[in-house]
Amino acid sequence: MPPHSDIVKVAIEWPGANAQLIEIDQVSARLKTLLKDKTYQHERRSRARAARQLLDRIQSHGIDARLEALKELAKLSADPTFATEFINMEGIGTLARLVESGTHFGEMLAFTLTAFLELMDHGIVSWDLISLSFIKQIAGYVNQPMVDVSILQRSLAILESMVLNSHSLYHRVAQDITVGQLIGHLQVSNQEIQTYAIALINALFLKAPEDRRQHVIRGNRPIKAEMAHQLYVLQVLTFNLLEERMMTKMDPSDQAQRDIIFELRRIAFDGENDPSGTEKRKAMYTKDYKMLVDVLKRLFGNHVNPAMDFTQTPPGMLALDNMLYLAKLHQDTYIRIVLENSSREDKHECPFGRCAIELTRMLCEILQVGELPNEGCNDYHPMFFTHDRAWEEFFCVCIQLLNKTWKEMRATAEDFNKVMQVVREQITRALAMKPSSLDHLKGKLRGLSYSEILRLRQSERMSQDDFQSPPIIELRERIQPEILELIKQQRLNRLCEGSCFRKLGNRRRQEKFWFCRLSLNHKVLHYGDLDESPQGEVPLELLTDKIPVSDIKSVVTGKDCPHMKEKSALKQNKEVLELAFSILYDPDENLNFVAPNKYEYCVWTDGLCALLGREMGSDLTRSDLDTLISMEMKLRLLDLENIAIPEAPPPVPKEPSTYNFTYNYG
Template identity: 35%
Template sequence: MIDGSQADDKMKVAFSINGNPDLRVISKSQPLKSLIQELVDHHNMPGIGEDYCLIFQKGNKIKDYRIVTEKNKEEMNAKYGNVIDLTESPEKSVNRILTVLKTGTDGPERSKVLAELSRMSVDQTVALEFFAKKGLGDLMLMISGDKFQQTADIVNLLHTVAALMDQEIISADNLTNDQSFIDRLARYINTANTDPAVLEQSLQILIIAARGGVNSESIDNFERPLALTNLVSLLSRNQCTVQLRSLRLINSLLQSVNPRRKSDMVRMLSEKPSRTIIKDHLLSPNISEEFRGPLDFELYTLQYHILQRQIRDRMLTKIEPQDSLALQKIKDLRSTAFDTESPNVKNNTRYSQDYKKLGFTNEKDPTLDFMTVPPGVLALDCMDYFAKNHTDEFTKVVLENSCRMDNHECPFAASSIELVKLLGEILGIDSPPLSAGNVRYQEMFFKCEHPFEEFYTHCVIILNKTWKEMRATREDFKKVFDVVREQVEKALQGKTNSGPKTFDEFRNKVRSYTDISKKWQKDANSKDPWKESEPVKVLKAHLCHEIEELIQQQRYSFMVEGTRFQKLKKNGEVLKGQYKYLKLHPNHKTLYSGEWNHEKTVPTIEDLEPKVQVQDIKDIQIGGNCTFLKEYPKANSELSRTAFSILAENGSLDCIAQDEQTFNYWQDGINTLLGKRMASGDYLKEKEILLNMEVKLRLLDLEGMELPASAPVIPPPPPNLNFSLNN
């Protein structure tokens, strides 16, 4: 009879040896070498055990070639529905394939091994063996030397290089430093009749090179043979994968090239031919649902780079007192608004009056209004664009306010400066780009050469209208901008990730001040009338401990249930399909962890290994303070927001949560185990919700009654406790 501990060490595995089934019960602790040798001996296979390896048979759950290793061997368990094949070892396979590629000629045999290598190269064990044999250099030499003519062979060869580099075993600079190889890929991209499959793989390799390269000089050399016009023209192809990878490569280059080259690229991408291609082919409603999400994210990233390069520097630059161009723009604003001649000594007083009517705070020297950053000189550029491209609207706005004498005029210059700063905040110009999730680009921005300036033009008209509706004065400045922020943010939102399609649609979606005011009034009326009541505050303080214990138990249950955490590549990007699982034992004494790549199943505590005893935990590091993030200097700032590291006497458990709630729950849970107070945003929010619910339940009979402003005074105790009952 097998006791429980022995049964836990066993698992059933379904092997397939040369097509023959072999169902065995094996020990989980048995080394793979020993297991392979047993299978070789039992089935009288030629050679020795080291000539073979085990692989997961391709099926519904296993999509790619994957070798069984000591780390993942427990996934052989038949309960997961996997079948295991005995096949040639990676070393023998790589040697055989390289021999055929180096010595053979074009024909079925070379095509066969290329297809085999393309299939196997996604596995890290094969990649390590291939790099050890210096096979990557051989493949790159074959590509740059045009050794293959069949399209299928070229595609397999390029896919192999992309898959090998995606393993991040060696630096991407190995690609960018080989100029002949890069030139060959560039010719594939720059040639009009290149097969789409070849294009897809060439683009993927260049994306990996652009994102993974650390040498700025090699990035510049690698970018030079690529014609940006050709990359943009690929966006007009009907193949969604080519469109997506072309746009992804453009974004990768914008992220990696030097500032001067980035400015040139942004200038070209902002011109009408490029915008027309984007509008006609990437903003089309005919894009399939499969590609719409990834394409929307790349469009958001492209727009972020364009706006950042076009306006961020100007937004953070003060005006120079001797900047003749800026001074001329200020003079042009006055002359356009009031149709007066150039200033002279005799009419300087008149000019000061004009600048005051324009809404400048410093009418004697208007340049001083642009010394604050943000918005810096960008505000002047926007005002100048408004005056020169929408002259009638500009004149109407300025004269309408400058002629008012009832203290209700809207100061054009001062309000424009504040408005430009507000629009920069709404669009996230000076913030890092979002890594994923609910990103939103503005479709209307791709239809205009100067999108931000045009956006400002429409918003300043909205501001002026709202100012009049509110009958505001300068004392109401902040109130007006609170309303304008609400108007703009709501109008930019849409059912899709693209926002309004045109600026006219944006203007039509802006809600009036009356609508905003009604909404705010409704929100105010729905607020808890007892929120500021002193007796209720006392009751909440009394209930606090009970609610904290409830949340604490929820955090324990969450950790006992366990969580799947992301794993990172060396460049800081998330590894797709690879996770680790972390669980707290039900007795709250041990943390268990292990690799777990099954998305639809949850491991039991027996499937994981005990990693850290709770009593050994010293502290928890969170966010950017995590030491392990230093190993990923290119990690996105969004990832660092959900990172935490559990520090123990024998090491640490480093995790990247997939969302902020998971991060907060684990942070609270570990702090609770350490005897510390919970302090996450989710804890504070849940505590407030539960407290309010409990108070409402307890005061249900008092609903509609007005509670006293202060808690009733507790009377002093009686002088003695000698009570008696009178009959």
């Protein structure tokens, strides 16, 4: 008979006795405990020896030995037993001192940070014990324009853990790291860096006191241009997270997605959680019309297969997400809108689904979802920073506006596009007022009713008509050359002051600068390299190179620039491409620029064109021309206010019958 599988042979060495092999039919609980304890003790002694050896090697003077030790430590630190032993030997303090010394770089620093983070994640040591100098060193790695990816990744992760695990460390980290500094890490192609940067941003927002959250956006002090630009970039990047859902088509064969549609129907017409209010409303709306057998028809345009409504991109599944958010978190509003539409006459009804889909598409266009941030733009909206679900809440406000405007216009299905045009105008006018919160937005929209939009349109049309009369057009044509000359002189004066430009290499950023300015006699362009960004004007004596204006053949922009053709990576960067321009001069040489922002780009391209006697065609020139001409004409016409200007000059009277005039000199 073969031995039972439970029978094992073990060798046990008792203290003070010889080892012997014993057959045991059943392992007792005491023996199991003994074996487990012996194994743990052996493992602990083994880990302790390894920890001591690694700690000694880390503190050795040999660079290669220290690197190998840190590499091995980074792997073993995930083990709780080893971590306990290493921490008990003051290993955390040793690693912190290595980082604080600032003498470690590259792989050695990356392994040090990895081991430190793994050890701290076990929760054995409190984060409150971290020194201020360590925090400043880690923050320095994050703020450096060029740092190794692995070091940056671990530094971001360490700062996130500090913020989340210690209230006191939050304040220290917040002093050295701002959201604006983290925005640059979201613009790199490395997805892990983007992930850790977003995680740190979220941690800073999560742990920030409520008054501090509102302080950045709603403080009494004016927001500076750079801060406004960073907030705009954050707003754009936040909305760009919606792009994936916006470009995702609904799969009609996906039962889970189809269930969402039926969930919308159930919430609207079956009701839940409010048997008093909801049921009363339902009874009121459904009392005088047929039973809701055509529910899907009234909810969606394609009632045979509603899923087909969400196969167009944009807005794709984003529209369905918005509808579900409204139905679940603003259920009373959702039920009221759906049932109001359902209770209207057939010619005045509008399927809720179609409204939501078109509105979502419109909001994506207005807020430019999926577009890259524009350099120099600072058009941010404070209200989007006051709610965790700002996009969804914005949609909920706008869908109520659409329903209200539809009723005010007494629209039919044929008027759908007209209604959407009015709603777009209401939303854009309200956003232009920069409401500070969603409640403030609601107040602005209440003041922009359909009748108010008609009044504003009529007023603007009349004002525009006044400026289209022949006498006004003639006056405008006479003024325009003077204004263009004024703009030209401003551009040339700006070139004489000069500008600082950043040199771009293979990396995204390099802290190298050069300066260029026009001589006061407008005959020579002086330029030269600088060690750092200058404060104020740079004397011509420091600019060693020069180009005579007479040698300049042409000015090219964008993809026609030589440095955009040479560097394919820069050519693919839309932001850099829009700011690039080059001077081509004899003999077959070029001077390449990348402007720091759109304003400087327009000023320099206009100024160079003016030097060459060519037309200034930038957007800035057109804007300045319209503004200055409008101001000048209003000043000249100030005395004619409320006086109708005739289309034609008054008629010349007929000649008198005789020219023998009698003068009375009395």
